[in-house]
Amino acid sequence: MVTKIVDLRSDTVTKPTEAMRAAAASAIVDDDVLGSDPTASLFEAEIAALVGKEAACFVPSGTMANLICVLVHCEVRGSEVILGDKCHINVYENGGISTIGGVHSRTVPNNPDGTMDLDLIEAAIRDPHEELYYPTTRLICLENTHANSGGRCISLEYTDKVGEIAKRHALKLHIDGARIFNASVALGVPVDRLVQAADSVSVCLSKGLGAPVGSVILGSKSFIVKAKRLRKTLGGAMRQVGILCAAARVALNDNVSKLAEDHRKAKILAEGLSRIKGLKVNSASVETNIVFFEILESSNISVEKFCNFLKEHGILVMAVDTCSSIRVVLHHQISESDIHYTLSCIQLLFPQYLVGN
Template identity: 70%
Template sequence: MVTRSVDMRSDTVTKPTETMRAAMAIAEVDDDILGLDPTAAQLEAEMARIMGKEAALFVASGTMANLISVLTHCQIRGSEVILGEYSHIVIYENGGISTIGGVHPRTVKNNEDGTMDIDLIEKAIRDPNLAICCPTTRLICLENSNAHSGGRCLSVEYTDKVGELAKKHGLMLHIDGSRIFNASVALGVPVHRLAQAADSVTACLSKGLGAPAGTIIAGSKSFISKARILRKTLGGGIRQVGILCAAGLVALQENVAKLENDHKNAKILAKEISKIKGLKVDAATVETNIVFVEVSKDSSITERELLEMLKARGVYVSQPGPRKIRLVLHHQISEDDVHYAVSCFQKVINGSQLEMLAIE
């Protein structure tokens, strides 16, 4: 019977700390739909400050945050947003911007580091003179850090260039900053500087920061006022939401400082797994807390078999695609847990190879 559990399916699997639970229990609350919850107001003001924007809004999830942001910028149905072909909004958010908002996604190829070529973004912008036939481009979206690229970070210089391009064409810029605190720590750049060129930015509280729920949207006062109305329209108004916001405040106070250790553990994990025959990891590209592992075509085990055999040893990972394994570090995974996970990978791979030799 396995008694040890190392859960690296995502950084969303963290459990609230005792400090969070205590803060939630005593949180001062009121009706947030009426704008009266004091703990929500405290969190929103602090996040607006951190993100360098005039105002902020707590919403239930990152998916809701991106949907509200896109719809607030693109209030006319038939508008178009330019974003990466592998962005979270395109792949993992149920096509909400189209089905709910009537906003058309125009995708641009993502490079391996999560960026899109500036010239390709510019080529994707519709000619306003063709508005009678084509959607009207109103928004560009970036994702920092970029989940599909393995948590790679977009630099200030790159984001600024996209911001300049947006302004040149009279467009808005939104940053899906679900893991922007990871990018900030990895790059050694304050969050507000990473978001400076953006008209709106999100930050998830329930990923690396370890709160049980919630995402913050930040932008101008006018933008947030419109976003607040859309939040209610989408059913996202929560009355005494200060209970959740209290955990978010603790996350900012206690867990931002732990992200650097998550990144260190991710690099250790990548380096050690890269030594295992039959598995491929580009350890040099691990910048934050996400590690992608490729199961070689000539491996004696499939990715599904690997998942199940690791699970039997108490190590939980996810499968984002064919022959791919994803591991995500968070503050409740220790360096000792990392070494245990590596040993399980070794035992599973080496054991399967021995079984194949025996069959031969």
């Protein structure tokens, strides 16, 4: 019988800490839809100042956050957004920007590091004199860190260059910053500077930061007024939401400092996996808390067998879209001993484990 669970499926699986539960239980609340929940207002003001934007809006999820941001920037149906083909908005958000907002996606290939070639971004911008034939380009989206690229960080220099392209063509720039604090810590760049070029940012509070629920949208005051109206339309406006914001405030204050440790543990795991014959991992590409690796065909071990074997030992991992790839994500409730336990269990599947290589 398994008594130990090491959940590496995602950093969304973190559980609320006692400090979060206490803050939620004691939060002073009111009706946020009426704009009178003091805890929600305090949290939104604090995170807006931290991220360097005028205002913020708490929403239930990152998908809703991105949807609202795209729709505010692309108010006219038939508008077009330029974004990476492997980005979260394009792959994992149910096509909401098109089905709900009437916004057309123009995808540019993501490079292995999560960026898009700058010349391809510029080439994707429609000629405004040919609106008779084409959608109107209004927005460019980046994702930082880039999840499908293994949690790679988008640099300040690159972000600024995309921002320059956007301004040159009178476009807006949105950053899906679900893990922007991971990027800030890994790059050593303050988060407000990292997103300075962006007109809007979405930040997930329930991933590496470890809050139980929620994301936040950040932008100008006028942008957030429109965002709150759309939040209401989509059913995301909540009443005594200060209960959730109180927990998120603890997460922000307590857990940003733990992200570097998550990154360190991800490196330990990646380096351990790289010493196992039958697996392929590029440990040099692990920059934050996400590790992708492949099971080599020569090992004769399927993804299904691999995942089921680890599950029998209390280790939960996630298979990705290919037939041979696994994703693991570190978070503050995974210890270094959990990492070594995971590696020892994987070793049982691969007796060719090379200690010390």
